[in-house]
Amino acid sequence: MVEKMKAVGFQTALPISDPKSLFDFETTKPQATGHDLLIKIQAISVNPIDTAIRRSTSGKLREPKILGWDALGMVEAVGRQVSLFKPGDQVFYAGDVRRAGSNAEYQLVDERIVGPAPQKLTIAQAAAMPLTALTAWESLFEKLQLNLTASSKNARQTLLIINGAGGVGSIAIQLAKLAGLRVIATASRPATIAWVKDLGADAVLNHRQPLIPQLRKSGAQYVDLILGLNDLDGHWAEMAEMIKPNGHIVSITANHQPLDLSLIKAKSATFSWEWMYTKSYYQLPTMITQHQILEKVSQLLDEGALRSTLRETMQQINAATLRKAHQQIETNHSIGKLVITA
Numbered sequence: 001m002v003e004k005m006k007a008v009g010f011q012t013a014l015p016i017s018d019p020k021s022l023f024d025f026e027t028t029k030p031q032a033t034g035h036d037l038l039i040k041i042q043a044i045s046v047n048p049i050d051t052a053i054r055r056s057t058s059g060k061l062r063e064p065k066i067l068g069w070d071a072l073g074m075v076e077a078v079g080r081q082v083s084l085f086k087p088g089d090q091v092f093y094a095g096d097v098r099r100a101g102s103n104a105e106y107q108l109v110d111e112r113i114v115g116p117a118p119q120k121l122t123i124a125q126a127a128a129m130p131l132t133a134l135t136a137w138e139s140l141f142e143k144l145q146l147n148l149t150a151s152s153k154n155a156r157q158t159l160l161i162i163n164g165a166g167g168v169g170s171i172a173i174q175l176a177k178l179a180g181l182r183v184i185a186t187a188s189r190p191a192t193i194a195w196v197k198d199l200g201a202d203a204v205l206n207h208r209q210p211l212i213p214q215l216r217k218s219g220a221q222y223v224d225l226i227l228g229l230n231d232l233d234g235h236w237a238e239m240a241e242m243i244k245p246n247g248h249i250v251s252i253t254a255n256h257q258p259l260d261l262s263l264i265k266a267k268s269a270t271f272s273w274e275w276m277y278t279k280s281y282y283q284l285p286t287m288i289t290q291h292q293i294l295e296k297v298s299q300l301l302d303e304g305a306l307r308s309t310l311r312e313t314m315q316q317i318n319a320a321t322l323r324k325a326h327q328q329i330e331t332n333h334s335i336g337k338l339v340i341t342a
Contacts, residue, residue: 003029007104008319009064013057016326021054024319025064029106031077036108037085038077039093043127043341044102044317045070046325047167053097054326067322068101069094069277072117072127082111084291090117092294094131096280103322105342112287113280115294118301125308126301128337129171132309133297134290135252135276136172140179143250143272144225151180158182160215160223160242163230164201165192167337168252170309172227173199178305184223186211195335207231211238222247233257243269250274311336 004026014021032038050067057065072092075085085091093114095101100108118126140146146154159176163169164185176183177200185196186207193204205214207230215223222244228235228251239249240263248270261271279287300306312328314321317340325338 005029005105006318007064007066007100008317008322009066009103010054010057011061011064012059013055016051016054016323016330019319019323022067022319022322022326023064027064027066027104030100030108032079032082032108034079035081035110035112036079037075037082037091037111037114039071039073039091039102039107039109040076041071041073041102041105041107041317041342042090043072043123043339044068045128045131045167045337045339046322046329047131048329049097049131050101051326051329066100066103068103068107069097070127070131071095071102071107072123072130073102073107076106078111084111085114085116090119091115092117092126092130092298094134094276094290097277098281103317110280110287111291113290115291115298118298120302121308124313124339124341125310126298127339127341128167128308128310129297129301130294131276132167132171132337133306134293135168135274136175137293137297138276139168139227139250139252139274140172140175143274144227144248146176146179146181146225148175148179154180155182157224158184158220159225159227160205161185161201161227161229162207162211162235162239163187164196164199164204165335166229167309167334169196169227169229170199170336171306172229173201174306178300181225184215184218184220189333192335207235211235212241215242224248226250228253232259236260237263240264240267240269243267245269248272309336310339312338314338314340316340317342 185201245267
């Protein structure tokens with residue numbers, strides 16, 4: 001007998017106010033093979049990528065697509081090639097955009113992009129962390145080539161984080177401070193300004209106003225590093241002006257018009273993209289590094305060196321709850337992370 005499971009999916013790009021934008025349905029419960037773990041989902045986090053994929057899909061999909069790329073759950077079964085985990089292990093991960101997501105009772109995920117869940121946090125606190133922690137970690141320690149333990153060297157550098165109060169910014173501030181950098185974050189509302197300061201930002205600029213005069217007023221001519229987490233088009237000229245000669249800019253958001261890279265040519269500055277899904281999307285040998293990063297993040301969370309960026313928790317993973325979560329994410333006013341527990 002084929003086992004079934006409950007899931008939430010979509011087939012057409014509808015406004016989130018439409019009851020059919022996300023709907024409950026039943027589908028076949030997957031089976032673990034190869035390097036896959038079969039996870040019983042306990043909590044999920046909702047991210048901008050969920051809403052972006054739902055809204056950007058053209059036409060009607062033949063089968064419902066299951067969204068969700070941030071989860072915590074229990075390993076129920078493992079494929080024959082699995083060596084890192086066993087049934088009964090509690091894990092957290094951000095998944096693979098090519099595969100069915102975590103908005104379901106069960107999910108298959110490759111063990112090489114999975115980490116052991118922190119044990120001293122609640123399920124919701126831990127579920128908030130995988131996607132943003134991986135993105136922030138890869139941005140800082142792979143793309144910007146910082147060393148987490150070289151605090152004396154890093155203390156001579158300043159990092160500007162554009163949109164510090166979002167999910168990625170909230171963990172990037174903590175990681176950068178842990179590494180010893182001076183951190184300037186942008187935020188525009190009293191609540192977001194208070195949030196980034198509480199996370200450790202040394203200074204705050206308002207991204208609703210021109211950034212360059214604010215930076216100069218703070219006493220800095222340039223910054224060594226920039227992590228762009230929002231509106232690359234709108235901030236590109238400012239970023240090019242604020243970056244130090246031989247500095248490095250990393251962006252996680254796409255541009256919608258051509259970037260004029262000549263603006264940073266005279267400074268010999270570097271520009272890099274960060275997309276956390278590159279490793280799993282192309283099945284790179286470096287996939288295993290995401291297991292290692294999540295293992296380290298889990299340890300830092302349990303030690304209290306990092307804190308969860310959970311801001312709001314909802315209950316029941318179903319279409320009605322997910323529509324509310326998507327609606328909130330689409331306001332672009334979220335602080336930290338939003339988690340839904342099963």
